[in-house]
Amino acid sequence: MGDKLRAEGIKPRLLGYTWIDATEREYTYMSLSGNYKPFSVVFQAMFFRMLWQAGISEPRQFATDEDVQFLIDAHDKEPMRPGAAECISKLRDAGFTVWAFTAGDLKRVGGYFKSAGVDLPSENLLSCDTRGVGKPSPEAYRPLLEQLQKHGQPWFAAAHMWDVSAARRTGFKGAYCTVFEKEPLLELFGDMEVVADTLPEMADKIISMS
Structure with a gap:
């Protein structure tokens, strides 16, 4: 999705960071309120909201559920931090x-x-x-x-x-x-x-x- 995002003026790295960052916030708020959900569940649910916040007027026309699953699968295969x-x-x-x-x-x-x-x-x-x-x-x-x-x-x-x-x-x-x-x-x-x-x-x- 990189080229599609850049064409809209959205840096993929920044979108990735804000997606995880916003997920951490919602995950924490839900836990504090007694409505705990696993991080992975919240993470998947948040993607289209992040596209909206990034300026995409119709997020579900811009990306598909398959796109989201591709990104989540890639996230699951990330290497550990250097060192x-x-x-x-x-x-x-x-x-x-x-x-x-x-x-x-x-x-x-x-x-x-x-x-x-x-x-x-x-x-x-x-x-x-x-x-x-x-x-x-x-x-x-x-x-x-x-x-x-x-x-x-x-x-x-x-x-x-x-x-x-x-x-x-x-x-x-x-x-x-x-x-x-x-x-x-x-x-x-x-x-x-x-x-x-x-x-x-x-x-x-x-x-x-x-």
């Missing part, structure tokens, strides 16, 4: 047990690790879908925190500042990587134990501070 596999390897070599806690579904997120050649045991991959409570609610993080606190104060690392800052307020140590958002915005979200520009550097700082 993610090395980051995990560094932490494991230093004696850490690595968990993943996602608002996405287990199959999709588990596929990211598998495609990157990272072995992540199924019991160490958790989704908000299991309890029906979305991040950044403290109740989403608290069960994992209570489980891991038995072994000391755990770290929470993310490339979304809203995510890691919420986990930190719940009781985790916080590590943030700017690989996705570029700007930490500490004046909004507060201090972090670790801020790094790459995921391997973030791992090194966590290890150093531990």
Whole structure:
């Protein structure tokens, strides 16, 4: 759809970002209001609304359900962020047990690790879908925190500042990587134990501070 979007003055990258960003907002609002829906369900439903907000007067004539499914399938096959596999390897070599806690579904997120050649045991991959409570609610993080606190104060690392800052307020140590958002915005979200520009550097700082 790239050429069609550009012909309308819509940058595909910006549309992709706003689609995910708006989905995160609606997903969170629904969870807070007691109407939890899996992220993937909200994501698919939001696409035509985003075309409307981008200036397409007849979104369902501009794109089809098949187009949306193509984009979702591509999203499901995205590679992990640069340096993610090395980051995990560094932490494991230093004696850490690595968990993943996602608002996405287990199959999709588990596929990211598998495609990157990272072995992540199924019991160490958790989704908000299991309890029906979305991040950044403290109740989403608290069960994992209570489980891991038995072994000391755990770290929470993310490339979304809203995510890691919420986990930190719940009781985790916080590590943030700017690989996705570029700007930490500490004046909004507060201090972090670790801020790094790459995921391997973030791992090194966590290890150093531990």
